[in-house]
Amino acid sequence: MLGRLDHVALAVPDLDAACERYRSALGARLSPPKDLPDHGVRVVFVELENTRVELLEPLGTGSPIARFLEANPAGGMHHICYEVADLAAARDRLVGEGARILGDGEPKIGAAGKPVLFVNPKDFAGTLIELEEA
Amino acid sequence: MLGRLDHVALAVPDLDAACERYRSALGARLSPPKDLPDHGVRVVFVELENTRVELLEPLGTGSPIARFLEANPAGGMHHICYEVADLAAARDRLVGEGARILGDGEPKIGAAGKPVLFVNPKDFAGTLIELEEA
Numbered sequence: 001m002l003g004r005l006d007h008v009a010l011a012v013p014d015l016d017a018a019c020e021r022y023r024s025a026l027g028a029r030l031s032p033p034k035d036l037p038d039h040g041v042r043v044v045f046v047e048l049e050n051t052r053v054e055l056l057e058p059l060g061t062g063s064p065i066a067r068f069l070e071a072n073p074a075g076g077m078h079h080i081c082y083e084v085a086d087l088a089a090a091r092d093r094l095v096g097e098g099a100r101i102l103g104d105g106e107p108k109i110g111a112a113g114k115p116v117l118f119v120n121p122k123d124f125a126g127t128l129i130e131l132e133e134a
Numbered sequence: 135m136l137g138r139l140d141h142v143a144l145a146v147p148d149l150d151a152a153c154e155r156y157r158s159a160l161g162a163r164l165s166p167p168k169d170l171p172d173h174g175v176r177v178v179f180v181e182l183e184n185t186r187v188e189l190l191e192p193l194g195t196g197s198p199i200a201r202f203l204e205a206n207p208a209g210g211m212h213h214i215c216y217e218v219a220d221l222a223a224a225r226d227r228l229v230g231e232g233a234r235i236l237g238d239g240e241p242k243i244g245a246a247g248k249p250v251l252f253v254n255p256k257d258f259a260g261t262l263i264e265l266e267e268a
Contacts, residue, residue, distance in 0.1 A: 001161030027135030075259035077211035125209035
């Protein structure tokens with residue numbers, strides 16, 4: 001059922017500082033920053049040969065990343081996003097196996113404009129999983 | 135300088151339970167479990183189309199994963215591993231930019247039999263980065 005790893009998301013307290021560090025110390029290729037007010041994040045992608053890493057800074061009030069940074073002020077690994085071919089089928093399989101979908105349980109439109117859902121990390125050994133319809 | 139994302143590593147308190155969950159609820163394709171006593175871990179890979187996710191359970195005494203699970207008993211995202219073409223050059227660039235290499239600062243042979251090093255997460259916004267020579 002799992003397809004590609006679409007991205008790994010890292011929460012950072014200072015996006016500009018993180019970009020400078022990734023660029024200068026790792027020679028990373030970075031996308032331009034993008035504000036996504038509907039998702040409460042400002043985003044830069046580290047573009048890799050086979051996937052990408054998403055650097056997330058809180059934007060506005062009520063950002064889920066702000067809450068994460070309250071618990072992890074230095075930043076840290078936030079979630080991992082897998083592609084699936086059929087998100088509704090993936091949701092039904094997860095629920096059938098007792099995993100809990102965050103929010104109201106229905107897919108939403110994610111930051112990339114595609115349907116996504118998030119699975120309760122308590123049901124996957126502490127890792128927050130995002131599923132995105134490919 | 136950064137090449138492919140080789141893997142994302144997740145620490146889990148119970149590898150068999152995690153495998154069962156990934157298989158049944160996500161339809162994940164998993165490698166057979168492998169004990170790596172020199173690294174203090176038992177490992178299963180979630181094989182994806184473009185990369186892989188490493189599920190890590192502590193093995194033996196003094197496992198770095200056991201220490202991580204003491205702080206995060208449910209498990210969680212542990213590190214991210216990038217390939218680089220020239221690990222010594224990558225190390226020199228990191229050190230030149232003020233980032234700290236864990237341990238004695240010299241590459242070691244990692245779990246996949248290739249030279250690796252780990253960078254202090256305090257120098258990368260809380261994320262533990264492994265670099266592996268491709």
